[in-house]
Amino acid sequence: MNKKTISMILILLIALLAACNQDEDTNKDEEERVVPVETAEVTEGDLVIEKSVYGRTAPSATAPIMLETPGEIDTLEVENGDQVEEDDLIATLSTPAGTQNVRAPRDGEVVNLTGAAGDMVSNEEPFALIADMHSVKLEFSVTAKVRELFEKEATLDVTARDKEYEAEITAIGSMPNDTGLYEIEAEAPNEDGEILPGTVIEMTVPEKRIEKAIIVPTASVFEENDESFVYVVKDNKAMKQKVTIQETQSDKTAIEGDVKAGDQVVVTGQLTLTDESRVDVQEGE
Known part of the structure; x- marks a missing residue:
């Protein structure tokens, strides 16, 4: 056996030993x-499994302030958002029959007041509304399939402005509206007044268990x-x-x-x- 052949055999043995050592190291790792x-x-x-439905808030009750006769606003004692009590003075008007005092028909929040001192106002439409916001009405429009998930007087979780509340289902529509959807109404407490009218609200209703x-x-x-x-x-x-x-x-x-x-x-x-x-x-x- 010549030196060249011996050298090649040695190189192959060294490579084989290195490969074996590498495999052992890999397995060990x-x-x-x-x-x-x-x-x-x-x-x-x-x-x-819960389903989310979305709706809007509204006052639980409203009372319109109607004028006896048209006239000009002399003084305006309140503005939108003010809280008033029944018989509080809202405004005074100058009319052909003399001065007319406009008073709140109930406790609540003044909304939809658009007049200002010096404006002429009519008695054909409400001068303003007094809204009860101690609780809010929640209004939803849902498909017939989703309507089946609701039960009257059931209490469900709602979220408004990243805050969670509980609401009670108060009405479930039996006839579709003009868009083919069914109206669902609920009521949620709002003692702190944080839920404003027109707020988008999310309700979760159990769909499957x-x-x-x-x-x-x-x-x-x-x-x-x-x-x-x-x-x-x-x-x-x-x-x-x-x-x-x-x-x-x-x-x-x-x-x-x-x-x-x-x-x-x-x-x-x-x-x-x-x-x-x-x-x-x-x-x-």
Whole structure:
């Protein structure tokens, strides 16, 4: 065997040993790799699917201020938004019959007042309105299908200007309006006066209920090849479990599969996991 052949054999042996060492190092790295993850507990319970409908607010009651005779406004004692009590003086008018005192017909808030001192006003239309804003009426227009979700006297959650309130359903229309929709009315307390007339309001009404469901955070579910999975952490390993989604409501999802209440599922870090990856569970914020 010549020197050239011996040299080539030595080079091949060295390359083979290096490759083996590299494979061993790679396997060792994979075995030692620990993925930091955050988890959440699986629960069992009813998952309620809610539907949002949008409407506007209106005073719960209004009373018009009607003039006895037309005339000229001498003095105006209030402006829109003022709170008045029954018989409070609203304005004085000069009329052919003399001075006319205009008084509030009830307690409430002055709205729709458009006149000013010196203006001529008619007695054919309301001079202003007194609105009861201690509670507000909520008005919605819904389809026939959505109408079926409502029950009279039911109490539902509503949101106005990022604040939550409770409202009671007071009326459910039985005939469609000109647009083919059905009118729903509700009433919400407004003692602090924060809800203004004409405010857009959101109401959530239960649409569907999944009873005794296994519920996981929606963030824990991921898709792969048109199938759904979660990672369940057992003995510091992430076990990949196939699941079937029943329903999803925002941040919660009802599933079926080899997952039970009390299990810990991965909610962050699962994109870097494979089945039986070693994990280090971190505490969330």
